[in-house]
Amino acid sequence: MPFWLVGTVVVGPLVGGGENALAGSAAHQFGAYAVALPLAALAGLFPVARPLAVGAARALCGAGADRFAEGPARSRAARLRTACWFVLHLGVGALVSGASLAVPPFAVALLLTPLLPDVRTYLGVDGSPLAAVLLPPAGLGMLLALAAVSAAVGALLAGRAVVLLGPAPADRLAAAERRAAELAERNRLARELHDSVGHALSAVTLQAGAARRVLDRDVEFVREALAAIEETTRRTVAELDGVLGLLRQDGEAGGEPSGPALDAVRGLVSRSGVPVALEVAGEPGTVPAHVSREAYRIVQEGLSNALRHAGGHPVSLWIAVRGEELEITMENPLPAAAPVVRPGGGRGLRGVTERAVLLGGRAAAGAHDGVWRVSVLLPFGGGR
Known part of the structure; x- marks a missing residue:
């Protein structure tokens, strides 16, 4: 979020600075996201970033403590690996977080369209029998897809954490x-x-x-x-x-x-x-x-x-x-x-x-x- 907010300041004048960052256009939000990733990579190059990242990975990924490097990253290769992990973790995590905020309310609204006319009006759909039949399964499918994507991303990050935050040859020595x-x-x-x-x-x-x-x-x-x-x-x-x-x-x-x-x-x-x-x-x-x-x-x-x-x-x-x-x-x-x-x-x-x-x-x-x-x-x- 801090990197993304900085990105909104940079991108805002290019797409119309009067927009609210959270309610702005998709171009505004994804432009800020694109600016945030290099900033996250830069932060990941600092030696102290690795102990913080390792602490989070140990708690979230379920891998053994001995599979991660100890202490700050000293070598250039170790700092680059930490920066890659930092970008992957924050970048993919931001997308899943955004989807977790946006998809569930919309999916629940689709599930309720046959029962609530106001919801149909808000979504701009008609009350035809076809819509009543198709929209609820679509909402349920979106929730299941979000759960599956979240699980897949978690597995991906857990696997990459050990590779990118594991001990380098210098750490093993x-x-x-x-x-x-x-x-x-x-x-x-x-x-x-x-x-x-x-x-x-x-x-x-x-x-x-x-x-x-x-x-x-x-x-x-x-x-x-x-x-x-x-x-x-x-x-x-x-x-x-x-x-x-x-x-x-x-x-x-x-x-x-x-x-x-x-x-x-x-x-x-x-x-x-x-x-x-x-x-x-x-x-x-x-x-x-x-x-x-x-x-x-x-x-x-x-x-x-x-x-x-x-x-x-x-x-x-x-x-x-x-x-x-x-x-x-x-x-x-x-x-x-x-x-x-x-x-x-x-x-x-x-x-x-x-x-x-x-x-x-x-x-x-x-x-x-x-x-x-x-x-x-x-x-x-x-x-x-």
Whole structure:
């Protein structure tokens, strides 16, 4: 209607400006309609037109929300497609709307001509039997035709809406990038929770089991085990708060874990619940912060695996800084019996590999010469 009213202002002087727009001649009204279509196309080129059009199409066309593009139209092709939809929607809709206003009263008048002489006079038809027989079916046919045309136009618009307002290749790429970023963030948080909480539970379980076995014989050992459990849980709660803090950022960019790094490895080893021979070569203080944090989690997961599967055997841990690389190697003797595997398997080694790959490094784990060895190489220049 706004575009059509502007069209009446343009066309009015050409066909006689004194006419009322709604009661004017057919030339006046259809001329205004012809002027309104380019104006609608121009409005459809604005980026904000697509979200408005998509909102209307979702409500009216019954198509799934995932079949429409999200956000304003940025590319030239997307704006042109939105403009085409806008012209089709408003242009065809205007014709159906006009017919819906004009046809029903006329059709009802035809239905009533046999009964009301005043209606026959208004329509200028005679009262012959032929008119009485033919005019009512004509009125009914006009109503049925209007319903059929309306249904056909609705189906046409519903089909074209998905084509013209659906995601373009650039939209699909942007959506895929958003999903990949969300998935990467979820995986990162899952690794943080798994490594932190999983290690703590393994250590606490081992300490509690050892304390229970010597409860009546070695009170001092029990006291040390309880102190280790207290320290482990306190540290894990602090780490858990840090990870939950990332979740509370609600998708804000730039969030980085603020958990422990390589400088906390000695404390981790001392509270691990398993004997660890630690050797450090180079200067761990020169390791970039993001690599240092990931290295701590890798060591933590390696110790957790030793706690779960190595039966308390000693662990050898080497950490070496060589040039622009950090190398981590952990070894422990293979247990005499095969370890009990959780249903579905664990996720620790997969997490270690993911951490290494995301930093541009590599990781390997397996049995070698009677020991279980985990080897990780982390370059300093890898991506965050």
